[in-house]
Amino acid sequence: MSSAASLPQDFLALSARLGQDPQQVQGPGGNTSCKLGTAMWIKASGTLLADAGQKPIFMAVDRALARAEAVGAGDGTCMASRLDASNALRPSIETTFHALIDWPVVVHTHSIAALVHGICPEGRLAAQTRLAGLDPVIVPYAKPGLPLTSAIAARPQAGARLWLLQNHGLICAGDDAASVASLLGEVERRLAVPRLDDITGEQPGAAPEGxxxxxxxxxxxxxxxxxxxxxxxxxxxxxxxxxxxxxxxxxxxxxxxxxxxxxxxxxxxxxxxxxxxxxxxxxxxxxxxxxxxxxxxxxxxxxxxxxxxxxxxxxxxxxxxxxxxxxxxxx
Ligand SMILES: [Zn+2]
Structure with a gap:
């Protein structure tokens, strides 16, 4: 089995960069994965992507077992797919869609620009135009975990590398961290939305107690x-x-x-x-x-x-x- 030490540096750096950018990931949200041989390394639930490369936030699951869970075997938590059962951490609740998507590197963000588009019918229409040529798969809202994985599986698209998750975020995938970072950058450029004019000036009163x-x-x-x-x-x-x-x-x-x-x-x-x-x-x-x-x-x-x-x-x-x-x- 591969060890966490064999995770590519550029994958760890991309994970940390996304985790440190509140326009991409907020708090413990978002997750990344990297498939190496028969293992898939995925962020553990409750850890911070921002800590990638600094703390042991990734854990290994058996790639084939996790993929089987994505399509109905097991309970979908991927706890039974852990390669090191002594690891007290739980795989991200979003592990099954990482396993379902057959690219080596998968990145899932709660990008602010993607959320602005993904929460509005008008935004989802606009995204299809703005992302023309990148062939995004638009996925209806489903609860994170197995229901979301099933919603993604229900929209198979050969070679897909980009998913816009309605009322949730984005998934980008590719051969390696560099190609995923490049796609993500292109998506962010195309979906960028300016902040509305900030109304500054008059200061409010004191905040409510506490x-x-x-x-x-x-x-x-x-x-x-x-x-x-x-x-x-x-x-x-x-x-x-x-x-x-x-x-x-x-x-x-x-x-x-x-x-x-x-x-x-x-x-x-x-x-x-x-x-x-x-x-x-x-x-x-x-x-x-x-x-x-x-x-x-x-x-x-x-x-x-x-x-x-x-x-x-x-x-x-x-x-x-x-x-x-x-x-x-x-x-
Ligand atoms: Zn998510």
Whole structure:
């Protein structure tokens, strides 16, 4: 079996570079893999791509076994495909699509530009034009893990190297890290969207008790359309996983990590984790790049509940609590 030491330096460098760029990957999101012989090295769940080359974030799975899990064998976690069963880490929940895609190097990002396009019907149409010649496969939203892998498998396209995942992100694949980096760079150039004019000037008042202003969020809070959109729902999985559904209006008993104070800003709990801060920045980065005539589609309440592993009743109660918080704020 190959060892982690045999992972190509340029693969580790690309992984670290993507992990350190919040326009590509936020917090523990995103993952990369490299197939060497019969092994596939994949980022372990909960580790940071930014640490590639510095910490042992990659673990090996049996390439053939993982591929079999991608198409229905086993439980899809790839725990049984680990080559070193004494490794306490779990393979990324997205391991099966890395195994399904038959290129040696596979990179999955939550690129801000790809999210801006992938959450809007207008954006997905625009992406097909902007990515002409790169033959992107557009994949409908599915829960990360086996459901997403199945959605990718249902759209086989010979030689495909690029997938735009609706309400989720991007996958790029190729023979080696250099060719994947080159494709990713081309995609980012074509999908680049300018940030809307930032409304600076007037400083907001003090942040609500126990919270700090998310830097740069005051313009969004003064934009009625973006205030509506940010409260209307969640647009991609990691937002739900780390910040909970949507972004609620601030209320006296609001426990949400991130809350909207209309006219002032997004207020982040002072005890927010690094991952929550990264996701707060991500929603700001996405929504402040949304063209005025694009209307994002939120994940369904069912999608949100599945991401939180909540049963329907617990979720219904949480939604009701959220609505009563909003009603209080409205009084
Ligand atoms: Zn993902």
């Amino acid at each position: 919270r700090v202003w998310l830097p740069g969020s005051h313009g969004l809070a003064r934009d009625a359309r973006l205030c509506r959109i940010i409260q209307a729902g969640s647009y991609y999985p990691d937002h739900v996983v780390f910040l909970g559904p949507a972004v609620p209006l601030i209320a006296p008993d609001c426990a949400a990590p991130l809350a909207l104070v209309p006219g002032q800003g997004l207020a982040l709990r002072s005890d927010a984790t690094a991952a929550q801060r990264a996701m707060a920045q991500a929603i700001l980065d996405v929504l402040t790049r949304l063209p005025g005539d694009w209307e994002p589609e939120a994940l369904s309440p069912q999608d949100e509940a599945e991401l939180l592993d909540w049963d329907a009743e617990k979720y219904r109660q949480a939604l009701a609590a959220r609505q009563s918080g909003a009603a209080q704020q409205g009084r």
